[in-house]
Amino acid sequence: MAQALGKAGAKVVLASRDSEELDRVAADLASVSCDAIVRPLDLTQVDGIESWVNIVWSEVGPVEIVLHSAGHQRRAPAVEVDPADWEKIMTVNLTAPFFLSREFGRRQLDAGSGGSHIFIGSLTTRIGIANAAAYAASKAGLGGVVRTLAVEWARSGIRVNAIAPGYFRTELTEELFQDAERSAWVHSRIPMNRLGVPDDLGGAAVFLASDASSYLTGSILDVDGGWLAG
16 A cells, blocks of 8 residues: 555655564665655554654645554454453554544644545454454444544545455464465455455555545445455
């Protein structure tokens, strides 16, 4: 998504607590002639969000696009969910994204600059999937945040939407696909008969960030190979 936005002309600011990962993504962007600024941020430390936003806003000027891509997952049956895991999932997936958008939204409202906020939902934003109670709660909560912010900020020209990916092969899902039976079940549910790949999200991100979606707010865009349609 960062590459797609960079290629479309956005000046990209990358945030993560993993400095090596930030440098790798920045190098990837540089390889396709997209400059990126690296500004580390640990989303498990919500108290640090306001000062981080102040730094970014002062360095790059009014920020128009806010895209949340961080996520955390720990699969377990509901009766085995650990309170510490629940808390971390909620913090990274729901609490931090809300407060990050809140801080950028405050400044956009004050500046009258408008903007586009893009959250990352999930199939579990809409449906239940076994062994994902905490994750599902966080992603369902994001749906409420998207709709509420969209209603509150619409008259100020700030749009708020979400992309809801289906099953993608990433670090978060690699363990899942080591289970042959589970992997076969996932594939059987996807009408397009393949898992998503990161590039499948680039077009959705550019669409929601750009004027091509100027009359779209409070929406959740499913990028799931047809899972929810089937």
